[in-house]
Amino acid sequence: QSALTQPASVSGSPGQSITISCTGTSSDVGGYDYVSWHQQHPGKAPKLMIYDVSNRPSGVSNRFSGSKSGDTASLTISGLQAEDEADYYCSSYTSSNSYVFGTGTKVTVL
Protein backbone atom coordinates (compact mmCIF):
# COMPACT_ATOMS: atom_id res chain seq x y z
CA GLN A 1 0.00 0.00 0.00
CA SER A 2 1.31 3.45 -0.86
CA ALA A 3 1.62 6.25 1.66
CA LEU A 4 -0.96 9.01 1.45
CA THR A 5 0.37 12.20 -0.16
CA GLN A 6 0.94 15.29 1.95
CA PRO A 7 2.87 18.50 1.19
CA ALA A 8 6.36 18.36 2.63
CA SER A 9 6.01 21.68 4.38
CA VAL A 10 3.49 24.38 5.22
CA SER A 11 4.20 27.64 7.00
CA GLY A 12 2.27 30.54 8.44
CA SER A 13 2.56 33.50 10.76
CA PRO A 14 1.17 33.50 14.29
CA GLY A 15 -2.57 34.02 14.27
CA GLN A 16 -3.00 32.89 10.67
CA SER A 17 -4.79 29.77 9.48
CA ILE A 18 -3.10 27.01 7.53
CA THR A 19 -4.45 23.89 5.83
CA ILE A 20 -2.64 20.60 5.25
CA SER A 21 -3.94 18.28 2.55
CA CYS A 22 -3.83 14.49 2.53
CA THR A 23 -4.55 12.78 -0.79
CA GLY A 24 -5.29 9.11 -1.20
CA THR A 25 -7.56 6.99 -3.35
CA SER A 26 -11.05 5.54 -3.31
CA SER A 27 -9.53 2.52 -1.53
CA ASP A 28 -8.56 4.52 1.51
CA VAL A 29 -9.37 8.20 2.13
CA GLY A 30 -12.23 8.33 -0.37
CA GLY A 31 -13.78 5.08 0.71
CA TYR A 32 -14.05 5.48 4.47
CA ASP A 33 -14.65 8.19 7.03
CA TYR A 34 -11.73 6.89 9.07
CA VAL A 35 -9.14 9.60 8.51
CA SER A 36 -7.03 10.62 11.49
CA TRP A 37 -4.39 13.27 12.08
CA HIS A 38 -1.42 13.01 14.43
CA GLN A 39 0.94 15.76 15.61
CA GLN A 40 4.57 14.90 16.41
CA HIS A 41 7.11 17.19 18.03
CA PRO A 42 10.81 16.34 17.55
CA GLY A 43 11.89 13.38 19.64
CA LYS A 44 8.39 12.79 20.98
CA ALA A 45 5.67 10.23 20.39
CA PRO A 46 2.82 11.27 18.10
CA LYS A 47 -0.41 12.70 19.52
CA LEU A 48 -3.86 12.15 18.03
CA MET A 49 -5.44 15.48 17.03
CA ILE A 50 -8.38 14.44 14.82
CA TYR A 51 -10.13 11.11 14.32
CA ASP A 52 -12.85 9.93 11.94
CA VAL A 53 -12.31 12.92 9.64
CA SER A 54 -13.47 15.73 11.90
CA ASN A 55 -13.69 14.64 15.54
CA ARG A 56 -11.40 16.05 18.22
CA PRO A 57 -10.33 13.91 21.18
CA SER A 58 -10.92 15.41 24.59
CA GLY A 59 -8.29 18.00 25.42
CA VAL A 60 -7.38 18.95 21.84
CA SER A 61 -7.79 22.63 21.04
CA ASN A 62 -10.75 23.62 18.86
CA ARG A 63 -8.24 25.49 16.70
CA PHE A 64 -7.71 22.13 15.00
CA SER A 65 -10.37 20.96 12.57
CA GLY A 66 -10.63 18.27 9.92
CA SER A 67 -12.63 17.71 6.77
CA LYS A 68 -12.76 15.52 3.69
CA SER A 69 -13.83 15.86 0.09
CA GLY A 70 -13.54 12.89 -2.22
CA ASP A 71 -10.10 11.32 -1.97
CA THR A 72 -8.56 14.29 -0.14
CA ALA A 73 -8.71 15.05 3.57
CA SER A 74 -7.61 18.29 5.17
CA LEU A 75 -6.42 19.51 8.54
CA THR A 76 -6.87 23.21 9.31
CA ILE A 77 -5.08 24.94 12.15
CA SER A 78 -6.56 28.34 12.93
CA GLY A 79 -4.99 31.02 15.11
CA LEU A 80 -1.56 29.48 14.52
CA GLN A 81 0.65 29.42 17.62
CA ALA A 82 4.35 28.75 18.14
CA GLU A 83 3.53 25.46 19.90
CA ASP A 84 1.84 24.19 16.71
CA GLU A 85 5.22 23.92 15.00
CA ALA A 86 5.59 20.16 14.51
CA ASP A 87 5.22 17.37 12.00
CA TYR A 88 1.70 16.30 11.10
CA TYR A 89 0.67 12.92 9.71
CA CYS A 90 -2.67 11.87 8.31
CA SER A 91 -3.76 8.25 8.28
CA SER A 92 -6.63 6.28 6.83
CA TYR A 93 -8.26 2.89 7.05
CA THR A 94 -7.90 0.96 3.78
CA SER A 95 -9.76 -1.65 1.78
CA SER A 96 -7.03 -4.12 2.76
CA ASN A 97 -8.36 -4.03 6.34
CA SER A 98 -5.26 -2.12 7.36
CA TYR A 99 -4.12 1.46 7.95
CA VAL A 100 -1.77 3.71 6.01
CA PHE A 101 -0.07 6.93 7.07
CA GLY A 102 0.65 9.99 5.02
CA THR A 103 4.10 11.18 4.04
CA GLY A 104 4.07 13.86 6.73
CA THR A 105 4.05 17.66 6.70
CA LYS A 106 6.39 19.93 8.60
CA VAL A 107 4.55 22.98 9.91
CA THR A 108 6.69 26.06 10.50
CA VAL A 109 5.47 29.09 12.42
CA LEU A 110 7.22 32.12 10.95
Place this chain on the structure above:
Amino acid sequence: QVQLQQWGAGLLKPSETLSLTCTVYGGSLSGYYWSWIRQPPGKGLEWVGEIKDSGSTKYNPSLKSRVTISIDTSKNQFSLNLSSVTAADTAVYYCARGGVRSTSAWGQGTLVTVSS
Protein backbone atom coordinates in the same frame (compact mmCIF):
# COMPACT_ATOMS: atom_id res chain seq x y z
CA GLN B 1 -3.23 7.59 34.24
CA VAL B 2 -2.24 4.73 32.01
CA GLN B 3 1.42 4.38 31.10
CA LEU B 4 3.01 2.11 28.51
CA GLN B 5 6.58 0.92 29.03
CA GLN B 6 8.23 -0.93 26.20
CA TRP B 7 11.41 -2.94 26.12
CA GLY B 8 13.41 -5.25 23.89
CA ALA B 9 16.72 -5.65 22.08
CA GLY B 10 17.98 -2.52 20.38
CA LEU B 11 20.63 -4.02 18.10
CA LEU B 12 20.01 -6.95 15.78
CA LYS B 13 21.87 -8.64 12.95
CA PRO B 14 20.22 -9.23 9.56
CA SER B 15 17.95 -12.31 9.52
CA GLU B 16 17.37 -12.20 13.30
CA THR B 17 13.96 -11.73 14.90
CA LEU B 18 12.92 -8.43 16.45
CA SER B 19 11.05 -8.87 19.74
CA LEU B 20 9.50 -6.02 21.68
CA THR B 21 7.11 -6.06 24.62
CA CYS B 22 4.89 -3.30 25.93
CA THR B 23 3.68 -3.43 29.54
CA VAL B 24 0.60 -1.45 30.49
CA TYR B 25 0.54 0.22 33.92
CA GLY B 26 -2.45 1.91 35.53
CA GLY B 27 -5.03 0.35 33.28
CA SER B 28 -6.36 -2.86 31.80
CA LEU B 29 -5.93 -4.31 28.35
CA SER B 30 -9.66 -4.98 28.21
CA GLY B 31 -11.81 -2.98 25.84
CA TYR B 32 -9.01 -1.54 23.74
CA TYR B 33 -7.05 -2.08 20.58
CA TRP B 34 -3.26 -2.09 21.02
CA SER B 35 -0.95 -0.97 18.24
CA TRP B 36 2.62 -1.02 17.02
CA ILE B 37 3.81 1.86 14.82
CA ARG B 38 7.37 2.44 13.62
CA GLN B 39 9.38 5.37 12.30
CA PRO B 40 12.70 4.99 10.44
CA PRO B 41 15.24 7.64 11.47
CA GLY B 42 14.34 10.96 9.86
CA LYS B 43 11.33 9.47 8.06
CA GLY B 44 7.59 9.18 8.48
CA LEU B 45 5.31 6.92 10.48
CA GLU B 46 4.47 3.40 9.34
CA TRP B 47 1.65 1.32 10.79
CA VAL B 48 2.85 -2.15 11.75
CA GLY B 49 -0.32 -3.71 13.14
CA GLU B 50 -2.78 -3.95 15.99
CA ILE B 51 -4.36 -6.46 18.32
CA LYS B 52 -7.66 -6.35 20.16
CA ASP B 53 -8.04 -7.51 23.73
CA SER B 54 -9.78 -10.59 22.32
CA GLY B 55 -6.62 -11.48 20.40
CA SER B 56 -7.82 -10.63 16.89
CA THR B 57 -5.15 -8.96 14.79
CA LYS B 58 -4.63 -6.73 11.77
CA TYR B 59 -1.25 -6.36 10.07
CA ASN B 60 0.39 -4.12 7.51
CA PRO B 61 0.13 -6.12 4.26
CA SER B 62 3.76 -5.35 3.40
CA LEU B 63 4.93 -6.92 6.68
CA LYS B 64 2.25 -9.56 7.16
CA SER B 65 4.42 -12.56 6.31
CA ARG B 66 6.98 -11.59 8.98
CA VAL B 67 4.99 -9.99 11.81
CA THR B 68 3.18 -11.43 14.81
CA ILE B 69 1.47 -9.40 17.51
CA SER B 70 0.34 -11.22 20.64
CA ILE B 71 -1.30 -10.28 23.91
CA ASP B 72 -0.95 -11.63 27.45
CA THR B 73 -3.73 -10.31 29.64
CA SER B 74 -2.36 -12.06 32.73
CA LYS B 75 0.79 -9.92 32.51
CA ASN B 76 -0.93 -6.82 31.08
CA GLN B 77 1.43 -6.95 28.12
CA PHE B 78 1.38 -7.16 24.37
CA SER B 79 4.27 -8.01 22.10
CA LEU B 80 5.66 -7.59 18.60
CA ASN B 81 7.76 -10.14 16.77
CA LEU B 82 9.21 -9.32 13.34
CA SER B 83 11.24 -12.08 11.72
CA SER B 84 14.06 -12.00 9.16
CA VAL B 85 14.90 -8.36 9.76
CA THR B 86 16.98 -6.28 7.37
CA ALA B 87 18.43 -2.79 7.51
CA ALA B 88 15.09 -1.52 6.21
CA ASP B 89 13.53 -2.50 9.53
CA THR B 90 15.75 -0.06 11.43
CA ALA B 91 13.35 2.32 13.14
CA VAL B 92 11.96 3.66 16.37
CA TYR B 93 9.15 1.31 17.32
CA TYR B 94 6.25 2.67 19.36
CA CYS B 95 3.54 0.78 21.17
CA ALA B 96 0.24 2.56 21.69
CA ARG B 97 -3.15 2.10 23.33
CA GLY B 98 -5.88 2.29 20.74
CA GLY B 99 -5.99 1.74 17.03
CA VAL B 100 -4.68 4.42 14.67
CA ARG B 101 -8.09 6.08 14.90
CA SER B 102 -8.05 6.23 18.67
CA THR B 103 -4.53 6.31 20.09
CA SER B 104 -4.66 7.73 23.60
CA ALA B 105 -1.35 6.69 25.14
CA TRP B 106 2.06 5.83 23.75
CA GLY B 107 5.17 4.04 24.88
CA GLN B 108 8.47 5.87 25.01
CA GLY B 109 9.68 4.38 21.74
CA THR B 110 12.53 1.91 21.19
CA LEU B 111 15.21 2.42 18.57
CA VAL B 112 15.94 -0.91 16.89
CA THR B 113 19.00 -0.94 14.67
CA VAL B 114 19.70 -3.77 12.24
CA SER B 115 23.35 -3.99 11.30
CA SER B 116 25.91 -6.68 10.62
